[in-house]
Amino acid sequence: QQHLVWFRHDLRLRDNPALSAACIDNEAEVIALWCVTPEQWTQHNVSARQLNYQYDALGILQQDLKERGIPLVIINTPTYKTLEKEFMQLCEKHKIDKVFYNYQYEINERQRDQQIEALCHQQDIVCQGFTDSTLFSPGSVLTGQGKMYHVFTPFSRAVLKKLSTEEIECSALPHQRKHPSAVKSSTLPNFSTKAGEYDTKRFPVGHDAALTRLREFSKNGVEGYAEQRDLPAEDDTSRLSAALAIGLLSAKQCVKRILADHPHALEQAGGAATWVNELIWRDFYRHLLVAEPQLCRYQPFQTWTDHIRWQNNKQHFSAWCEGNTGFPIVDAGMRQLNQTGWMHNRLRMVCASFLVKDLLVDWRWGERYFSEQLIDGDLAANNGGWQWAASTGTDAAPYFRIFNPTRQGERFDPKGAFIRQWLPELEEVPEKNIHEPWLWADKQNKKLDYSRPIVEHRQAREATLQAFEQARKYR
Ligand code: FAD
Known part of the structure; x- marks a missing residue:
């Protein structure tokens, strides 16, 4: 069996459901993929800083994967449209049977995935998608009428209820492969630029560094969060948004860590509860994007x-x-x-x-x-x-x-x-x-x-x- 894991905004080994699923069968050879799509990024107004941050994170990810016998190969192509052909050629070259990836919810990304799934289907390649970037899958937190909430507070209440009744499960860290792949990792095309320089002390690079920051914030920072979070001079928020945006961490890992250190965070007001509420805002907007895809086209909700x-x-x-x-x-x-x-x-x-x-x-x-x-x-x-x-x-x-x-x-x-x-x-x-x-x-x-x-x-x-x-x- 030949498995392909397609990395997107999930640049981590821990709690990565697509990667875990690809690695369950220890007999399978696993290859990882990352797609460089510069024109698409420009169309999406991705900042030079975020690109540099991703570039640095990819370097670390490539090394971490290599240690487990998984090469990271790169497709470098202008847009999602031009990607289709190259993706299928790569599948053919490596005789891929199954493709694993975590969902993205923006409209172009969803269309890209549908297109690629259809092409894979024609070649008998099985595609499996997973929820990784939200606490709960979009569409799974609904009103009594089965609709997406349009007001945050009842949405938040529903999420808190789910969090207190359902175990948060994070996917397992994959082991070293029994059969390391003989495919060579690609050299990362350098898409980082001078304009994209950022402070690596403020923004943890790689998932280990992001986890360390999360642990440190949960232990020492979150206590005063409710009082300090609105005061920019205090600089007391987690500053984990960049890591969450490119998936160095998952929202589930964040909530799990907070609940381990502050077991009453779901019932009692305070810093930990307020911070979890911010993560629920993050889920709210993602769920909304799926229910109201016109938001991706810069249309107002009202x-x-x-x-x-x-x-x-x-x-x-x-x-x-x-x-x-x-x-x-x-x-x-x-x-x-x-x-x-x-x-x-x-x-x-x-x-x-x-x-x-x-x-x-x-x-x-x-x-x-x-x-x-x-x-x-x-x-x-x-x-x-x-x-x-x-x-x-x-x-x-x-x-x-x-x-x-x-x-x-x-x-x-x-x-x-x-x-x-x-x-x-x-x-x-x-x-x-x-x-x-x-x-x-x-x-x-x-x-x-x-x-x-x-x-x-x-x-x-x-x-x-x-x-x-x-x-x-x-x-
Ligand atoms: P913390 O206060 O530590 O919060 C923890 C995490 O919760 C954040 O890292 C973030 O992932 C999430 N979060 C917090 N507040 C919000 C919120 N209001 N909406 C959604 N998620 C939230 N956040 C982004 O991640 N990317 C953006 O592009 C972005 N653009 C914004 C634009 C505007 C006009 C406004 C008002 C808010 C925007 N936010 C955005 C939300 C918020 O400002 C940032 O997430 C937060 O400032 C990041 O700092 P932090 O990691 O220290 O957050």
Whole structure:
């Protein structure tokens, strides 16, 4: 028997159901596959940082697999369409009987899989897909009417119930193969770039490093999570999103680890419970993507919001991208994103809200920009977050709730410690003026090397309310 395991966003050996299934029959020869699809990645706005992160993780994975007698071969082809032929040629060359892979839920990936399954079927090759990236399979957490939840809280309750009644099972780590494959591992084509450099200390590379970070966070970090998670200066969240996005870890491993260290996390409020709830948000958006595939096509969940007349001012958009809006908390968040490929969750909410509701720029511009920058870019979470902030999504912030960016700064970065970290030009501004530095500069007759606010929040808010109210007529 010749087995092919097709790796995607599941770059780990532990709790990898496709890999485990491929390795159960110890007589079988197992070959692993990874597909480099540069044009497809560009079409999907994958960031250079995420590509570098994947490249580094693949190097480690290739070595780990090799030690178990499994070569990692590469197909390098522009798109999913061009992949089809090369995939079938590879199956023919290695006389593959069975293909194993973990599901991906985005629309192009699902179409790719259907296409390849059909081609395999013609050649009598058996394909087996597995759930690995969510706690529960999309479609398995439904309302009493058998529909996907459109509101998070009852979805979360249903997931918690399942977690407390069903054992979380993680797949076994595969052993050394009895018959190591004689196929040679491919040399990894170098798709990492200078633009994709990232801080390897902040983002654990490889699944062992990600597991170590998870264990450390569960033991020492999660306790204070409920209180600290909204304060960007504290930097106390897990920072595991990049590892979860490319599957160095599974969500199941995360919950299992938390429950081992905090056995009451499902019943009692606190840091561990709050963190599990965030992982449930992650599941929610993935389940939603499957139930509402139009979300992958940048369509709003609330269709009436397509009637909003966006201003789409390009200068405003550039100022936002560059972190030069004159609103310190927004600019600090955007500069953190541009310089590190990651942004604190509270600031993602503030920056997204500012783009949509202060600048009246189409949320899809922001979604795309985030994707192009984020090391943890993930269609479901990014789209979910943007549609939440823009009030176009399911269970989104109501359209009339508009963050005041200055008040958000005062509330979540009261001393301005985070702002100072990212806006050195505000160094001399006193603590009490840090959220409105232009007022202080005017009073002192000083010229700051920092933009004045590009909009007046109250006026912008009124314009946004009007735009949404006009569009609501189409409900
Ligand atoms: P922690 O606070 O430690 O949370 C643990 C894990 O839970 C995260 O790693 C993540 O996998 C998951 N999670 C946490 N919050 C959310 C959430 N609101 N929605 C879905 N999953 C969540 N997250 C991404 O992984 N990729 C994205 O592309 C992405 N884009 C976003 C865009 C916007 C506009 C907003 C508001 C949020 C976005 N998020 C995204 C969600 C969230 O901001 C990040 O997951 C979080 O900041 C990552 O940091 P962490 O790993 O320290 O999270």
